Amino acid sequence: MVSQAIQPKRNRIIQWLAADTMEGIRRQRALLGYLFIAPSIIGLLVFIIGPMIATFGLSFYKWNVFRPPEFVNFENFSRLFSDPRVFTAFRNTFLLVVMTVVMLEIIALALALSVHRLASRPLSYFFRTSYFLPVLLSGAAVAVTLGYMFHRDFGVINYYLGLLGIPKISWLTDSNVVLWSVSLTTVWRNLGFTFIIYLGGVSSLPTEILEAAQVDGAYGWRRLKSVVLPLLSPTILFATVTDIIKMLQFFDEPFIMTRGGPGDASRTVVMLMYENAFGNLAFGYGSAIALVLFAVILLVTGIQFALSRRWVFYS
Amino acid sequence: MTTTSTIRTAMRSTTWLNRLFRALPRRPGEWLRLLFLFVIAILTLMPLVWVVSTSLRQPIESFSVPPEWIPVDMDFSNYNEVFERIPFWSQMTNSFIITIAVVAGQIVTASLAGYAFARLRFPGRNFLFWLVLATMMIPGQATIIPVFILISRGLGINDTLWALIIPSLSTAFGIFLLRQYFLQIPGDFEEAAMIDGANQWQIFRQIYFPLASPGLAILAVLTFNAKWNDYFTPLVFMNTKDRFPITLGIVDLKGYMATGSISVVLAGIVLSTIPVIIIYIFGQRYLIEGLMMGGIKG
Incomplete structure (x- = not known):
């Protein structure tokens, strides 16, 4: 039952990405581009860009792990x-x-x-x-x-x-x-x-x-x-x-x-x-x-x- | 027979002498320049020679002056003692696991992203590449506090090797470097491969990835050197001696030997440096080329 429902949808995706048209190749390559940069972009967001923003935010707080962070403005x-x-x-x-x-x-x-x-x-x-x-x-x-x-x-x-x-x-x-x-x-x-x-x-x-x-x-x-x-x-x-x-x-x-x-x-x-x-x-x-x-x-x-x-x- | 070979040897030595003589400087300025080069070379090499020769001295003489530049009666007992004082093998293994995992991870993530930014078209490509370049400006110390909180409280993996591997798997510098390499490879290969029926993944994996190998080698050698020698990040994340990388181990060893023989510490330094020396011997071209291009790491 379920597989029958999915079948036409899958076909449509395959058609959309079909390699035998120029449009299909273009879409394939764009999708591949996002897939290829995903690991790097996620890594950089989680371990560099995110933490950089967090450093900025943390500098307005007083926090020593044991007590919840307290906003101290420019203190x-x-x-x-x-x-x-x-x-x-x-x-x-x-x-x-x-x-x-x-x-x-x-x-x-x-x-x-x-x-x-x-x-x-x-x-x-x-x-x-x-x-x-x-x-x-x-x-x-x-x-x-x-x-x-x-x-x-x-x-x-x-x-x-x-x-x-x-x-x-x-x-x-x-x-x-x-x-x-x-x-x-x-x-x-x-x-x-x-x-x-x-x-x-x-x-x-x-x-x-x-x-x-x-x-x-x-x-x-x-x-x-x-x-x-x-x-x-x-x-x-x-x-x-x-x-x-x-x-x-x-x-x-x-x-x-x-x-x-x-x-x-x-x-x-x-x-x-x-x-x-x-x-x-x-x-x-x-x-x-x-x-x-x-x-x-x-x-x-x-x-x-x-x-x-x-x-x-x-x- | 003997005479001819003697003559031949004599001739060879004279040509050798001739060549040396011709290479010798003629003007006083050139002698001065050579003197300057030699003085700096002696100053840079002296500590290295001192480390090796002192590591072979008798423990009791380790800190006595004058230093013995050429070890006469070599004593390898210092090397044995390194293994008794710190868990040397585990620490070297830790350094290897961390370094190799990070090198492999960076090769994978950076080659994929470098290829995408160089050869694939997708909406937002320029903005995302600009974002990658911007992260190259951020020094590690500016992000270490939130990363520490994330690693220790968020993921709960501090004091494990994962803490030193996972944050380093992606590299803005590597993406930038490999993108340059992929840009240099002509696009004609792709069309030819497509006519032969290759799909997009095969075009990357079987054609472009191997062609970028000089860039991959540069990234690997630079990352190996930087990660093997990293001291600051392990200092923040690690507490258990068995899980230390060797840089922390060496400083730990120095602490133990505060009242003992420094020869043991120097023996540890010699041993811990062998892997980077091997990498240098086989990959010096890539290391030097990489340092000239990037200069961000190291």
């Missing part, structure tokens, strides 16, 4: 802007970003320009591999390793500096030095990544323009400043933006090396968010911190692209 944000620890964490993060990104971009660009001009292929392969190897390691492994090397009394770094006559430096326990240690650690791990991006940019420079510049008498520093760097500016923008976004989310290295110490001297924004949300179960306040960080990331990226109109040269 989390007013607390955030008057919390000296938030200020410290943002200051530390900005300092880390500036120190790390400046070192990364200058060293990586210099390395890329130098490796590119090497005549010997095996030598160039050796250098590329050496710079890239640390990229393979996890932030956790790097933080543990460099943490040992930076040890004040037993660390390798102070031992060799001692041979040069430099007195012992408290890399991880002096609040004036600790940001440098964390930053150098991150530079070490990420240098290969930035280097590879610059090497890609340098290798695709148009040789005709470089040769024309040499014919016109532009050599050395002059050639670098007025020909090579302008041609590389899109790559520089891309690498800098990616590095800044990555470094604004600083977590593994300071968390493992110093736990944010001494005091709050190396506490970053993400660490503060983690401790508030998952240590104190202050989900609302943690969400507010996460939201401000996200806004900062968007703002910094926007400013960079706006400024880039002045100096980035697209040929």
Whole structure:
């Protein structure tokens, strides 16, 4: 009985999708399109877009799991802007970003320009591999390793500096030095990544323009400043933006090396968010911190692209 | 016979020397550049050499300076101790299960969606693709709190491997990457296949999917590296040591050895890095190409 009732309906659907007409193929492909994107779209909605909206919503609530959420309006944000620890964490993060990104971009660009001009292929392969190897390691492994090397009394770094006559430096326990240690650690791990991006940019420079510049008498520093760097500016923008976004989310290295110490001297924004949300179960306040960080990331990226109109040269 | 071979060897060595000599820099600027490259290479390689050589030192000497750069009497006991201190095998297995499940899942979801956005026409396609691109801007930390609530209270799967797999199965970056690959493949293949009687699924699975394999390899290698090395997400979701991935295990091991031998911790780091090194050896082309293109992960 039931199957007989369904039968004509099924036939109609099959006819509607029939492959022997152009219309049918078009409909098939459209249906297939929705089927194909469904797993991805559902995943992104449930685990990225939905949670992003939820973070926004949660930042107006006070919630610690044990009691039902309570709407507190802008209380989390007013607390955030008057919390000296938030200020410290943002200051530390900005300092880390500036120190790390400046070192990364200058060293990586210099390395890329130098490796590119090497005549010997095996030598160039050796250098590329050496710079890239640390990229393979996890932030956790790097933080543990460099943490040992930076040890004040037993660390390798102070031992060799001692041979040069430099007195012992408290890399991880002096609040004036600790940001440098964390930053150098991150530079070490990420240098290969930035280097590879610059090497890609340098290798695709148009040789005709470089040769024309040499014919016109532009050599050395002059050639670098007025020909090579302008041609590389899109790559520089891309690498800098990616590095800044990555470094604004600083977590593994300071968390493992110093736990944010001494005091709050190396506490970053993400660490503060983690401790508030998952240590104190202050989900609302943690969400507010996460939201401000996200806004900062968007703002910094926007400013960079706006400024880039002045100096980035697209040929 | 002997003389000819001697001469031949001598000739070969001179050509080799000649080539080396010709490759040597001539101007002082070039020497300076080479010096710079070597100094940075030494600085990047030094910690790696230190990790391996110290992991082979006698436990009692592990923290004494000067470091022994070339281990003379190698001691593998540190490696044995890694297995005694932490459930090393379970943690490595966990990392493998998580990483492989996520790589496989992303390959499936991203290739389907990438193909649809590149080659199929349906209403709302541009808006949905724009939505996918927009999610690439959202950092993981901005969504971790609601995801944690969903995983632990909604689905009740926190502290299981599922918590580290399910949220990572879809990837905006992967869709974007594979769409680029599918766009590069000519559309003529499709018409030819249709004339031969292939249906839409066969056209995707048997023609376009294999042709996109360089893109699939890039996605696989990048995801493997990022997921294997992830520390933040497991830190949020996992509590039981037997279910830790190895990144948490290493930091755990460091905690145990706070007063013991650091050689054991370094031995653990060496062991936990072997899989990514193997992936690098076989897939370095894809890894480097992927990092150059995307730069979002890692």
